[in-house]
Amino acid sequence: MRVRACGVNFPDILMVRGKYQIKPDFPFAPGCEVAGEVLEIGSDVNGFTAGDRIIAMPGYGGMQEEIVVPAKRCFSIPASMDFDVAAVFCLTYGTSYHALVDRAQLRPGETILVLGAAGGVGSAAVDIAQQLGARVIAAGGSDRKLAQLAEFYGVEETLNYSTEQLELRDRVKSMTQGRGADVIFDPIGGDASQQVLRCVNWNGRILVIGFAADSENLPKAPTNLLLLKGSSLIGVFWGRFTEEEPARSHGNFKELFSLYEAGELKPHISHRFPLERGGEALTTLIEREVVGKCVVLT
Numbered sequence: 692m693r694v695r696a697c698g699v700n701f702p703d704i705l706m707v708r709g710k711y712q713i714k715p716d717f718p719f720a721p722g723c724e725v726a727g728e729v730l731e732i733g734s735d736v737n738g739f740t741a742g743d744r745i746i747a748m749p750g751y752g753g754m755q756e757e758i759v760v761p762a763k764r765c766f767s768i769p770a771s772m773d774f775d776v777a778a779v780f781c782l783t784y785g786t787s788y789h790a791l792v793d794r795a796q797l798r799p800g801e802t803i804l805v806l807g808a809a810g811g812v813g814s815a816a817v818d819i820a821q822q823l824g825a826r827v828i829a830a831g832g833s834d835r836k837l838a839q840l841a842e843f844y845g846v847e848e849t850l851n852y853s854t855e856q857l858e859l860r861d862r863v864k865s866m867t868q869g870r871g872a873d874v875i876f877d878p879i880g881g882d883a884s885q886q887v888l889r890c891v892n893w894n895g896r897i898l899v900i901g902f903a904a905d906s907e908n909l910p911k912a913p914t915n916l917l918l919l920k921g922s923s924l925i926g927v928f929w930g931r932f933t934e935e936e937p938a939r940s941h942g943n944f945k946e947l948f949s950l951y952e953a954g955e956l957k958p959h960i961s962h963r964f965p966l967e968r969g970g971e972a973l974t975t976l977i978e979r980e981v982v983g984k985c986v987v988l989t
Contacts, residue, residue, distance in 0.1 A: 720754045822956065
């Protein structure tokens with residue numbers, strides 16, 4: 692395929708540092724999701740033809756002009772979706788939809804606390820949760836980024852867990868009249884993970900998405916807290932899900948693309964870079980300047 696745009700994601704950083712479960716031989720091009728056009732197809736490929744606009748998830752190698760991708764990792768791009776949006780859609784929206792719908796079974800009227808809300812999966816979770824009719828509390832570590840997120844998505848309740856005088860757990864309890872959140876979306880880990888165990892509602896669901904705060908010192912959960920709240924600690928591994936349940940994964944994307952076409956989902960891209968500045972794109976993500984997603988255009 693001819694790559695037109697490549698999304699930049701946290702796994703790219705881990706992979707470059709040699710700390711991700713996928714460890715390509717060096718040197719390699721990062722970039723685990725791309726959008727562009729089909730140039731050629733293999734003799735056994737069905738459903739695609741040269742010239743088709745496609746999204747692909749190669750795992751790595753996306754930051755280059757052309758790439759070969761297995762057909763099973765490709766989707767047709769919806770007619771109204773531009774290449775830049777297509778290149779940042781699948782990984783974060785696929786992960787967040789799987790987390791909220793398949794794993795948490797988030798219901799209208801429930802309260803969801805989204806940690807790392809200004810990040811890629813966090814902002815996608817905010818967007819999707821609002822469409823599911825949930826009350827969203829968007830939490831992050833930067834007033835500036837939370838303000839941008841709130842303006843873009845119309846979020847009414849935000850929480851800066853790096854400056855609040857009260858601890859995260861106390862602030863969430865205050866915002867929920869002592870009940871706690873029904874669902875907690877946690878791609879952060881670290882100290883925040885320990886606190887959210889204490890601010891989840893009865894029968895609440897805590898979604899373990901990732902460990903952006905510290906991928907080496909993983910948090911441990913006191914199981915007595917789960918017992919006292921009747922709560923569930925739920926792992927979310929979207930990549931494995933797509934392999935184990937491909938039909939269900941494709942069904943999720945069909946629904947996500949439909950919502951996008953209807954104007955009900957709005958992926959937010961705060962930074963765009965040309966291919967020759969791909970390294971700068973990674974640095975911008977490392978320095979936590981990105982709100983939503985960052986994309987490299989080729």
